[in-house]
Structures are given as structure tokens and as C-alpha cells.
């Protein structure tokens with residue numbers, strides 16, 4: 446029996462992935478945590494927790510570094526909400542070009558105008574004259590799951606699209622339309638584009654990339670869209686650039702009190718992933734990642750440990766989280782050899798400073814021998830966690 450603790454509301458379809466062997470939100474010692482944007486940084490995470498799945502993309506709400514040191518596997522759900530975000534970004538591109546947000550607000554103010562409404566509309570509409578997006582230049586910073594979709598669809602709508610991503614994955618590169626031009630630097634995007642949209646994770650490197658220096662080299666009246674994270678922008682600098690009219694609109698999914706008071710800033714209440722489809726996709730994917738890890742030790746879509754998938758055929762399985770240093774596998778297999786135990790299958794993967802090893806052994810080993818091996822693997826210098834499955 447496993448226990449899952451949830452933070453945030455999780456789509457029922459995702460919770461349904463947890464069958465009878467699971468309890469949700471009961472007891473003090475959960476095996477895994479499932480959450481969306483809830484801030485885990487200040488939470489005490491019990492040592493019973495082996496895995497944390499973020500039903501979504503961004504993991505900046507999770508203390509990943511600390512959890513890695515504790516051998517807790519953190520997952521996210523790559524691409525599961527990308528279409529939802531893309532649709533909102535494309536809508537916002539058009540809405541900002543056509544001054545739709547303020548036009549809708551103004552039109553509402555005519556309520557109660559009786560028969561005058563049609564003529565008031567005709568007289569007032571000129572204040573909302575917009576521009577078309579066709580043939581305008583869009584810069585996409587970050588071409589991962591969302592950025593690729595935005596770039597391709599904007600290109601289909603007739604925009605001239607350029608994209609910057611120094612770490613683009615092979616998968617994303619395959620998906621990107623050949624009409625999308627490659628920018629070699631972020632500055633190229635800043636200098637040349639009429640619209641700029643950011644689709645990067647919040648990291649030390651991306652924090653504050655939208656700042657005074659970048660605004661300074663941008664075109665006059667640029668539209669900026671930020672559906673990634675609020676901290677990518679330096680608010681002091683944004684306020685000045687909006688006041689000076691350098692930035693025409695800043696559309697963000699991450700309002701702060703200050704941004705809500707800036708003229709030219711349009712804020713949505715973090716709606717990017719809030720569609721029925723995206724919520725279900727993310728919840729199902731996250732729940733499956735947890736189940737697979739707890740039941741088989743396989744790791745798929747982890748942000749802190751190497752993806753390691755070895756078919757589980759019901760044999761006794763040792764899974765070991767350890768430092769990525771020499772002679773770890775040798776020491777583990779040595780312990781098995783001491784007991785004349787045959788290894789049926791094995792996988793060892795690394796990611797940066799950490800590695801993960803799965804060893805399947807033939808069935809029928811006495812319980813006390815298994816326990817002894819488990820204890821001795823844990824004693825190896827550099828080993829963080831050992832689990833025996835089956």
C-alpha cells in the first residue's frame with residue numbers, strides 16, 4: 446500500500462491512475478507528493494517521500510537541489526500542457542495587436558447607453574485601431590515544448606519568426622518549421638522583433654533576462670509576452686520602459702501588485718495550463734510517473750535523476766541512488782557475488798553528479814540475505830538511497 450499526498454487540486458482523471466493499492470492524503474508518511482504550482486520550498490518534506498511529481502512544466506516551486514541531496518526523485522510532465530499555453534499565447538499576440546483588452550473594457554462602459562450604443566461604438570472605435578500580425582517579426586526565446594508550437598503556428602499565421610535556444614533538444618529541432626529562422630544570440634531577437642515571447646524555465650541564467658539593457662535595444666512599441674515566469678522580468682526596468690512608451694504592451698500570466706498598476710501591462714491569472722485537457726494530461730502523466738517509480742523503480746521524465754527504464758518482469762529488484770563516481774557498480778555487484786547471486790539484468794545511468802542503478806536478480810533469495818545486501822549497499826560511500834522491489 447502506498448500513500449500519495451497532493452497539494453493543489455489535481456484532475457480526477459489523474460487521481461484515478463492510483464488504484465486500490467494507493468491511499469490519497471491519509472497518514473503522516475506519504476510515499477510521494479503530487480502537486481501543481483504549490484510552493485514546496487518552505488514545507489517540511491517527510492523522509493518517507495521517495496518521489497515528487499509536478500503536474501506541469503516549471504519546477505521552480507520545488508526545492509530540487511535539496512531533494513536531490515536527499516535522493517528524492519522529482520518529475521515533471523514535459524509537453525503535457527504545451528498546447529494550452531500556445532493557444533493562449535497566440536490569442537494574446539492578436540489581442541495585443543488589436544488592442545482587444547482595452548477595447549472590450551471600453552465597450553462595456555457603454556452599457557446603459559440605450560439606442561445610442563451603436564453610434565457611440567462607431568464614434569469611439571478609432572481609438573482602438575490596431576496592427577496585423579502578418580509579416581511582423583516574432584522572436585521566440587526558448588524553443589521547448591511550448592516555444593516550438595508558438596513558433597510554428599505564428600509562422601503559419603504569416604509571421605516572420607526567429608527563435609533563440611542555445612540548448613534546443615534534438616526532438617524540438619526536428620519539430621521546428623523550416624520557416625523559423627535561428628537567432629544566434631538573444632540580442633538579435635531583442636533588436637529585430639516587433640513581438641517577443643519567452644518560453645524558458647526560471648533558472649539562475651534566465652532570471653531577469655528582460656531588463657533595462659534588453660529593453661534599450663528593442664524596437665519602439667515592442668509587444669512582450671511572458672507566459673513563463675514573472676521573475677524573468679526586472680519590474681523596475683519594465684515600469685520605466687512602459688512609461689517611456691518603448692514597450693507597447695507587456696502581457697503576462699504572472700501578475701504582481703506592482704504590475705497590475707502599470708499602464709500597458711495586461712495580466713492574466715496564471716491561466717496558461719488551465720484547460721480541462723491540459724489539467725488532465727498533466728495529472729495523468731504525473732500520476733503514472735509516480736506509480737511507475739514506486740512500483741518498478743523506473744524513472745521517466747525526472748528533472749534531477751537520469752531517466753532509467755528497464756522492463757520489470759517481477760524479479761527481485763534493487764534500485765540505488767548514488768553519486769556518479771567510479772567503482773559504484775563494481776562494489777554493488779561484488780556484494781551480490783559474495784552471496785553467489787546471479788544478476789538477471791542491470792542498468793546504470795548518470796545525470797551530472799548523480800547516478801541511478803537498477804539490478805534485477807534471480808528470484809528465490811532468502812529474505813535475510815536480501816536485507817543484508819540492501820544494508821551493505823547503503824553503507825557504500827556515495828550511496829544515498831536503496832530500495833528493494835518485488
Ligand SMILES: NC(=O)c1ccc[n+]([C@@H]2O[C@H](COP(=O)([O-])OP(=O)(O)OC[C@H]3O[C@@H](n4cnc5c(N)ncnc54)[C@H](O)[C@@H]3O)[C@@H](O)[C@H]2O)c1
Nearest residue numbers: 502503587588589590591610612644645646672673717718
Ligand atoms: N503560464 C503557464 O501556465 C505555463 C505553463 C507551462 C509552462 N510554463 C512555463 O514555461 C516554461 C517553458 O515550458 P516548456 O514546457 O516549453 O518547457 P521546456 O523544458 O520544454 O522548454 C524550455 C526551453 O527553454 C530552453 N532554455 C533554457 N534555458 C535557456 C536560455 N537561457 N535561453 C534560451 N533558451 C533556454 C531549453 O533549452 C528548452 O528548449 C516552463 O519552465 C514554465 O516556467 C508556464
Ligand SMILES: O=C(O)[C@H](O)COP(=O)(O)O
Nearest residue numbers: 481482500501502503718
Ligand atoms: O509550469 C507550468 O506547468 C505552469 O506554470 C502551470 O502551472 P499550474 O499547474 O499551477 O497551472
